[in-house]
Amino acid sequence: MKTIIQLNKLSKKDYKYAGGKATSLAILLKNNFNIPSGFVITTTAFDEFLSYNHLRAKINLELSRKSFEQMRWEELWDTSLRIKNMIIKGKVPPGLKKQVKEIIITKQSTPWAVRSSSIAEDSHASSFAGLHESYINVIGIHNLLEKIKLVWASLYSDGALMYRNELGLHLENMNMAVVIQEFMPGESSGICFSVNPLNYKQAIVEAVFGLNQALVDGDIDPYRWFINRKTGSIMNRKTSMITQKMVTARNGAELIKIKQSEDITPLKDSDVHRVYQICKRSENLFKIPQDMEWTQADKRIFVLQSRPITQQIKKENDQRPWYLSLKRTFTNLENLKKKIESELIPHLIKEAKELDNLDLTILTDKQLADEIEKRKKIVDKWEETYWKEFIPFAHGMRLFGSIYNERIKPEDPYEFMKLLKGQDLEAIKRNKRLKKISNLIDKIDQKTPINHRSKDKLNTEIDTFIEEFPEISIGIFSNEEMRTYIKKLAKQLKNSKKPNEENVSHLIQVFYDSVPNSERKYAVKIFEIGRASYQLRDNDNIYMGRLKHCLEKTMKEGIKRLKNKYQISLVNLNPIDISSLLKNPKHQIKQIKRKNLKKSEGKIKVSQIVGQPASNGIASGLARVIQEKKDLFNVKKGEILVIDAIDPSMTFVIPFCAGIIERRGGMLIHGAIIAREYDIPCITGIADATKIIQTGDYIHIDGDNGIVGIRPKIEK
Known part of the structure; x- marks a missing residue:
């Protein structure tokens, strides 16, 4: 099959090589519709491109790293990013380059529109609208060839991969044609x-x-x-x-x-x-x-x-519409940034502070019950805002990463993350304060006899820390218990890793220099959005954690009052049950029976597992598996943290961990972000990580390739 066919020479039988869009345009052209003239780069050309750059096997390896059904949206985006970067860095075969050049040789100043024409595209059963990239006003052979590669790369966009998987289409041998037409700048x-x-x-x-x-x-x-x-x-x-x-x-x-x-x-x-x-x-x-x-x-x-026009039956629990809504345009992200920074975050911080200042002990049982219900509604409201506003703003990182890779074509598809690091993250601020406490403890330990003024200063510093970072208590400890645990944590921070403050100004300048002067303003703005998105991705959860802590405080006070009235466990009660019991002692509650696993139960014997590399580096050490949040306070310096999912309230242990293994996957999750800040190796996306690995197993973690080696602990 030819690699290039003029639209006026294309027929319906060429669909397999020209794709849906090109074939439809050719049919319209033959029936005297006004269609901009052009040609199609067939799927044969894409096959030749993949073979020329030895990419097909590499792409299939990425697609088979993990079952799509088990992937979160961050993991799907990571897979897409790695594959797209391979294609963007690829070289257009000389034969194809020559053919395109011959077609446009007499039209060097003509602007072109470059659009996808997928084999699965434009059928009545499915619509790939908005899933593949299109480019307009493209001038010159170099720009044209670059945009062809970008359209090919969009075959593997996260949205397109998800949709193809949903439709049951084979992902291993996907193909793409590209329609190139003279651009019509309409009024x-x-x-x-x-x-x-x-x-x-x-x-x-x-x-x-x-x-x-x-x-x-x-x-x-x-x-x-x-x-x-x-x-x-x-x-x-x-x-x-x-x-x-x-x-x-x-x-x-x-x-x-x-x-x-x-x-x-x-x-x-x-x-x-x-x-x-x-x-x-x-x-x-x-x-x-x-x-x-x-x-x-x-x-x-x-x-x-x-x-x-496709008429699709909406599936129950179909996450695709929400997932695709995460992809925002530059203009939308700019507006969202203003709203989040000037309105939502200040309001969230203010609301949490106001709730935290209320003295719960002076409330009657009914007033406390009302306060629990009120705070539950506030948390629910902000949870909705989180999914509607904060999560979509994470696309700012994705958009900057995509543009950076298109311009720079780095060897490491995650190089752009270096430019986003070093922001004023709340988790880093908290860890620096914890380090300050560590230094005070160290000074006290070195003094003989003990200076009581220094001890008072330490206690004041710890109390201030608890007040400013209430989310660290995880709602399960009293202040006295927290002081003990914070001292224990702070001691382990001695000689621990500091945040990496690598100077990336040269990388930022390289990015700015890669865009024409006319687009420099846009480049600066997209970089600012990327940085703001990176910072918010971690900070919003800490602010949410502080708000949830306010709800947990009322629940803890409620449980404290109810303990003497009921001879049953109150540990697993939800806010509504606690509120109802405070108002009506006869309220019937359902007790949640928790299954106590035996040590051997759920253990999967594996010596090596593969996940997604999220932070570079190699480390070895004993595993510390986190089953409950309070297990975090048992983490020892130099251990490998193994956890289902890290949220920002937990990241205070990261500085003295040797590495991180997380079941949840993605480069944009909180554990991965903080691991990169401290240059600690991190592997994400390992299903059943907390079952495969046990506390005390000897772990070797390769954050460059996403490989974990396991040597089981010797049972005494």
């Missing part, structure tokens, strides 16, 4: 649904000023017309005060502000009818309702894409 653009998915008697036309990308990305709310399918008349319209439009910029596009008069719309009513009639023609041609992308240039309507 207005939009989408038309020949059938409204919510009302089959209607069609919908949407339009914005300028290019379509802002509409597709969700940055601009479009004008919308509802059309009677039977008569073709406009039934209703939804206006929008559009203040921005997408226009061409150097090798791409940008949003600019516009002044809009209320009587000016992106389309006249006559043009709305033209767009609908074209979409209806496409529906008649393909014999299925169409979702058509269009642009208006020089008073002509050009079809950029036409695909079936």
Whole structure:
């Protein structure tokens, strides 16, 4: 099969090599629709690219590291990042490079649109809309070849991998064609649904000023017309005060502000009818309702894409819509950053402080019950905000990482994380304060006789520490117990690792130098968003931990009051049960029976396991397996921490650990972030880590390759 075919030479039988988008465009072109001229890079070219760079086996190895069903979204993104970086760094075979050059030799200054045309794309059963990358206003052979590679790489985007797995498609031999067309900088653009998915008697036309990308990305709310399918008349319209439009910029596009008069719309009513009639023609041609992308240039309507409207049955517990919503545009992230930094975080901190200042001992039982319910509602409200606002902002790191890798093409796909380190993380602040306590203890131990003023200073420092970082108590210890445990922890911090404060200014400058001067402002902003996202990824959980601590305090006070009234265990009661018992002693509660595992139970005998490398380095030591949060206070210096999932309230033990093994996976999880701050090897994504490994096993951890060696402890 040829590696390049002109669109006007393409036929329906070439679908296997040209993909859905290219084949649909070719059919429209042959039926006299206005289609920008162009050609398709076939799947044969992609196969040749993979073979030329010896990538197919490497990609399949990454895809087989762990079952997709067991992967969290962070792990899926990590897998995607590693594969995409392989493709971005790859070399375009000389033969393909020569063919592309010959086609555009007479059009060196012509801008092009470069878009995906996957084999699974644009079918009536599934839609890959938004999962693969597209690039517009691409000028010159070098830029064109680079964008072709980026489209190929998007075949392995996290969203595309998840969707293909959901559809049961084979991941090992995925393929991608690329459509390259002359770019049409339209005066207005939009989408038309020949059938409204919510009302089959209607069609919908949407339009914005300028290019379509802002509409597709969700940055601009479009004008919308509802059309009677039977008569073709406009039934209703939804206006929008559009203040921005997408226009061409150097090798791409940008949003600019516009002044809009209320009587000016992106389309006249006559043009709305033209767009609908074209979409209806496409529906008649393909014999299925169409979702058509269009642009208006020089008073002509050009079809950029036409695909079936998919009607998918929503599966129970389907996480895909939420997962894909995590991917945010630059504009969306900028707005989210402002909202989080200036509104949400200050409010969260303030609310936690106000709750923490209340003296619970003066409350009656009923007042305490009401306070528990109130705090439960507050925590639930912030949990919702966390998933809706904070988690999506983590895409700032992902976006910066993707852009950094596209520009720099580093050997290490995670090099960008070095640029994000060294931020003012709450966990690092807390650990530095703990180190200060450690130094005070060391001074006291060296003095003979003991200086009582120094001892008083130490106790004051510990009490201040408990007050400022209440999340460390994990809601299970009294203040007196906490003082003892903090002293124990602080002593182990002597000569422990300090946060790595490597100077990365040269890497930052290399990144800035990799973008044209016209895009420097954007590069600075995306770097700032990446750093803010990195910092918030850890800090938001600490702030949430402090809020939850306020709820735990009321629960602990409630349990304390109830203990003398009931001859049953109150350890596993939830907030509502505690509140109900305080109000009504006859309230019936369900006791949670916890299974006590024997030491041998659940043990899986394995000598070596493989996970995801999350922080480089090699270390050996005895394992400390964390089954409950209070086990953290038994961690000894030089041990390998083995845990299901680390949250920021637990990271105070990291400085004196030799390494970390975590069941939860990903480069963006808290354990991995703090491990990199301290240059401690870390491996994540090991299923059943706390069952496979036991406390006392001798562990060798290779954070460069994600390998854990296990030598079981000798039972006495």
